[in-house]
Amino acid sequence: xxxxxxxxxxxxLCNWCSYRxxxxxxxxxxxxxxxxxxxRVMCSGRxxxxxxxxxxRNGADGVLIAGCHPGxxxxxxxxxxxxxxxxMLKKALDQWxxxxxxxxxxxxSASEGTKLAERVNTMxxxxxxxxxxxxxxxxLADNGAHRVPVKEA
Amino acid sequence: MVEEKEKNMQKEKVGVYIxxxxxxxxxxxxxxxxxxxAGNNPNVEVARDYxxxxxxxxxxxxxxxxxxxxxxxxxxxxxSPHMHEKTFRGATERGGLNPFLYEMANIREHDSWxxxxxxxxxxxxxxxxxxxxxxxxxxxxxxxxxxEINPNTLVVGGGIAGITAALELANSGNHxxxxxxxxxxxxxxxxxxxxxxxxxxxxxxxxxxxxxxGQHDNITLLTYSEVEKVDGYIGNFEISVRKKARCVEEELxxxxxxxxxxxPAQVVDEGYGAGLGYRKAIYRAxxxxxxxxxxxDKENCIYFQTGKCRACEKFCPTEAINFEQExxxxxxxxxxxxxxxxxxxxxxxxxxxxxxxxxxxxxxxLEFERMVNASGPTGGHVVLRDGETEPERVAIxxxxxxxxxxxxxxxxxxxxxxxxxxxxLVHEHLPETEVYDFYIDMRTPGKGYExxxxxxxxxxxxxxxxxxxxxxxxxxxxxxxxKLIVQAENTLLGKQQRVPVDMVILSxxxxxxxxxxxxANLFKMGCDYDGFFNERHPKxxxxxxxxxxxxxxxxxxxxxxxxxxxxxxxxxxxxxxxxIGQGTVMMEPVRASIREEDCSGCRIxxxxxxxxxxxxxxxxxxxxxxxxxxxxxxxCVAACPSGxxxxxxxxxxxxxxxxxxxxxxxxxxxEKVNV
Numbered sequence: 001x002x003x004x005x006x007x008x009x010x011x012x013l014c015n016w017c018s019y020r021x022x023x024x025x026x027x028x029x030x031x032x033x034x035x036x037x038x039x040r041v042m043c044s045g046r047x048x049x050x051x052x053x054x055x056x057r058n059g060a061d062g063v064l065i066a067g068c069h070p071g072x073x074x075x076x077x078x079x080x081x082x083x084x085x086x087x088m089l090k091k092a093l094d095q096w097x098x099x100x101x102x103x104x105x106x107x108x109s110a111s112e113g114t115k116l117a118e119r120v121n122t123m124x125x126x127x128x129x130x131x132x133x134x135x136x137x138x139x140l141a142d143n144g145a146h147r148v149p150v151k152e153a
Numbered sequence: 154m155v156e157e158k159e160k161n162m163q164k165e166k167v168g169v170y171i172x173x174x175x176x177x178x179x180x181x182x183x184x185x186x187x188x189x190x191a192g193n194n195p196n197v198e199v200a201r202d203y204x205x206x207x208x209x210x211x212x213x214x215x216x217x218x219x220x221x222x223x224x225x226x227x228x229x230x231x232x233s234p235h236m237h238e239k240t241f242r243g244a245t246e247r248g249g250l251n252p253f254l255y256e257m258a259n260i261r262e263h264d265s266w267x268x269x270x271x272x273x274x275x276x277x278x279x280x281x282x283x284x285x286x287x288x289x290x291x292x293x294x295x296x297x298x299x300x301e302i303n304p305n306t307l308v309v310g311g312g313i314a315g316i317t318a319a320l321e322l323a324n325s326g327n328h329x330x331x332x333x334x335x336x337x338x339x340x341x342x343x344x345x346x347x348x349x350x351x352x353x354x355x356x357x358x359x360x361x362x363x364x365x366x367g368q369h370d371n372i373t374l375l376t377y378s379e380v381e382k383v384d385g386y387i388g389n390f391e392i393s394v395r396k397k398a399r400c401v402e403e404e405l406x407x408x409x410x411x412x413x414x415x416x417p418a419q420v421v422d423e424g425y426g427a428g429l430g431y432r433k434a435i436y437r438a439x440x441x442x443x444x445x446x447x448x449x450d451k452e453n454c455i456y457f458q459t460g461k462c463r464a465c466e467k468f469c470p471t472e473a474i475n476f477e478q479e480x481x482x483x484x485x486x487x488x489x490x491x492x493x494x495x496x497x498x499x500x501x502x503x504x505x506x507x508x509x510x511x512x513x514x515x516x517x518x519l520e521f522e523r524m525v526n527a528s529g530p531t532g533g534h535v536v537l538r539d540g541e542t543e544p545e546r547v548a549i550x551x552x553x554x555x556x557x558x559x560x561x562x563x564x565x566x567x568x569x570x571x572x573x574x575x576x577x578l579v580h581e582h583l584p585e586t587e588v589y590d591f592y593i594d595m596r597t598p599g600k601g602y603e604x605x606x607x608x609x610x611x612x613x614x615x616x617x618x619x620x621x622x623x624x625x626x627x628x629x630x631x632x633x634x635x636k637l638i639v640q641a642e643n644t645l646l647g648k649q650q651r652v653p654v655d656m657v658i659l660s661x662x663x664x665x666x667x668x669x670x671x672x673a674n675l676f677k678m679g680c681d682y683d684g685f686f687n688e689r690h691p692k693x694x695x696x697x698x699x700x701x702x703x704x705x706x707x708x709x710x711x712x713x714x715x716x717x718x719x720x721x722x723x724x725x726x727x728x729x730x731x732x733i734g735q736g737t738v739m740m741e742p743v744r745a746s747i748r749e750e751d752c753s754g755c756r757i758x759x760x761x762x763x764x765x766x767x768x769x770x771x772x773x774x775x776x777x778x779x780x781x782x783x784x785x786x787x788x789c790v791a792a793c794p795s796g797x798x799x800x801x802x803x804x805x806x807x808x809x810x811x812x813x814x815x816x817x818x819x820x821x822x823x824e825k826v827n828v
Binding site: 006008010016017019020022023024025026027028029030031032033034037038039040041042043045046047048049050051054055058059060068069072074075076077078081085109110111114117135136 | 233234235259261262263264266267268269270273274276277280281284384670673674675677678679680681682687699700743761763764784785786787788790791792800803805808809811812813815816819820821
């Protein structure tokens with residue numbers, strides 16, 4: 001690795017579409033930024049906003065949530081629920097001064113390995129440009145006013 | 154090879170196994186380093202790396218360690234869980250542990266195959282392994298849930314692959330719903346004249362099978378129909394099919410064909426006829442169509458376009474024509490699905506320098522199939538577009554749209570053989586005509602195929618090795634007037650050649666169906682780059698897909714000839730039959746459950762559940778999960794404000810621990826953490 005700053009992205013990938021998209025990207029030997037560390041969830045609707053906050057608090061510079069396309073959810077409409085939570089969460093993150101690019105939502109079907117790989121690349125570039133998140137300085141400033149109630153695992 | 158040490162502090166005894174996968178992983182990830190590093194985790198009892206963990210020796214390592222070292226948890230870092238999770242769960246179970254006390258780290262598909270940066274790949278592998286270790290510690294023993302297999306099967310596509318699969322299953326005593334988009338089954342094979350290398354008449358071997366399908370008690374044939382929705386999972390899929398209005402009452406129609414005869418509308422037959430020849434607005438694709446009743450094509454029907462005509466209705470002796478017929482929505486349940494949707498022929502118009510669609514005597518392979526067929530528009534006569542002139546010289550061009558990075562890079566596999574067949578058929582129909590065959594490489598692997606090529610070499614075909622650069626009607630040498638000139642570099646002679654001919658046949662390649670991605674999404678399958686459906690394993694599971702209970706057969710998986718297609722149709726049917734024979738499959742026990750004591754009775758989860766699997770117990774004032782309906786998506790778990798819902802195998806603790814493990818190297822320094 002060169003000396004440039006490498007952001008760490010946590011990817012929450014749904015078991016049916018996006019995890020398989022990442023599998024396909026690998027099987028097709030598509031080379032993309034190694035900065036995303038995936039976690040398999042059964043459905044993007046399982047992604048509790050707490051997971052995202054926990055990731056950012058524990059040192060991730062960004063979070064990518066990826067699920068099936070709307071209308072194609074394995075569980076009817078879990079992805080729509082993910083979209084709702086994501087929209088709410090983004091509002092809160094915005095209030096804390098967390099940049100737009102840090103938390104992203106992507107629809108990637110099992111055949112869209114390229115799409116997933118490309119998003120990881122662009123997101124890595126965006127986060128590289130933003131620099132480290134520094135959650136503890138930014139959000140948990142010493143005055144305590146911005147404390148985020150996050151349940152411990 | 155082995156990291157072992159004494160530990161007093163550990164809570165669980167985890168065994169960690171890093172797979173080399175030959176050089177697939179070890180070529181990019183420093184597996185020894187990952188193994189050594191993982192061995193330092195206080196919960197890890199033993200860490201090993203091994204060349205092929207999925208081999209029986211690899212699996213025995215796990216079994217032995219569980220027994221001898223008293224492991225309580227197992228982590229294998231290898232490929233995708235969709236590939237080998239089952240394998241290693243099996244090994245864990247044979248060792249004497251509950252199979253769910255196992256976790257997989259995907260360091261191949263998600264890591265070693267996705268980057269060339271060895272340092273970054275090794276670091277990522279450590280993260281993934283660490284995430285798995287931290288997660289597996291919190292795993293709980295679970296029991297799989299048995300699900301009954303509905304013995305009915307859905308077969309999508311009525312070409313030779315779908316026909317074979319449907320007949321095999323129906324003959325084994327199981328019910329099959331065969332859904333076909335067109336008005337008749339038969340597919341591409343019904344369009345073909347002769348089959349290589351035996352020169353059997355295609356229709357003669359296909360139509361008896363079509364009739365069998367039409368008459369089989371165990372087959373519900375739904376033609377002119379499309380699957381619109383697929384719900385459920387292996388054992389119990391709910392299928393919604395749109396049966397399009399064909400404006401013919403099936404119970405009344407006797408397939409006499411009078412409507413077709415009386416219909417005044419002539420339409421170019423783009424479907425079955427490959428654009429060569431005409432059909433009526435109410436038509437059967439061909440006389441042996443199954444089912445025998447016709448389809449009314451509203452777009453070309455004079456009555457639907459102008460409000461006048463109704464000739465078919467007037468002449469129909471059984472009053473079977475119904476202009477008001479509407480699309481019908483059908484719903485039924487099946488246990489398994491076989492997808493056999495076939496292929497599209499490469500559209501030769503995409504290569505302008507070959508002149509198809511502009512130069513009238515350039516034909517596609519499918520047009521030539523129809524032309525040379527005795528029941529085709531020219532009655533089997535090989536003639537130019539004017540319908541009467543016999544060509545004196547014919548050129549056949551291989552690899553049209555195949556093996557060409559401008560179009561499709563892959564080889565379409567069948568074109569060399571069918572081109573040879575065309576050359577033979579031209580010789581047979583017009584013994585005086587000269588045939589020029591332009592090929593890049595002659596590919597004839599298959600039983601009797603090379604022999605067929607040798608036969609053609611003796612039949613006076615002129616074989617020219619070289620990709621055709623251009624087909625033009627611009628003559629600039631004597632003898633070229635009024636001809637089509639095929640220009641190519643003859644790579645064996647090392648010189649440019651211009652060959653004036655009367656007719657050119659473009660051997661177009663095989664492409665995935667234009668809507669294959671849509672179909673893949675509907676059935677939750679994957680497509681490759683070229684749009685062909687992905688098999689579960691390229692060698693060992695060629696007809697299964699990543700989704701349990703969904704199988705693929707034929708050219709929808711990749712270019713193949715008829716024998717291979719038939720073999721896949723049979724293979725898919727036998728896999729389904731074996732599932733039906735088992736009667737039940739074991740489902741993942743990934744289900745939600747509500748801790749009564751923590752539930753506040755807010756009922757947020759009740760409306761969120763897509764399966765209505767959560768009920769409110771008014772007496773206890775708590776919500777309850779109906780386990781039989783729950784599919785385990787976990788959306789309720791994420792939504793519960795009291796954290797009272799557990800999603801088995803994906804609990805908050807498990808996911809959060811994995812997350813923490815993944816981020817081991819970027820955790821903020823402890824003194825800075827003030828929460």
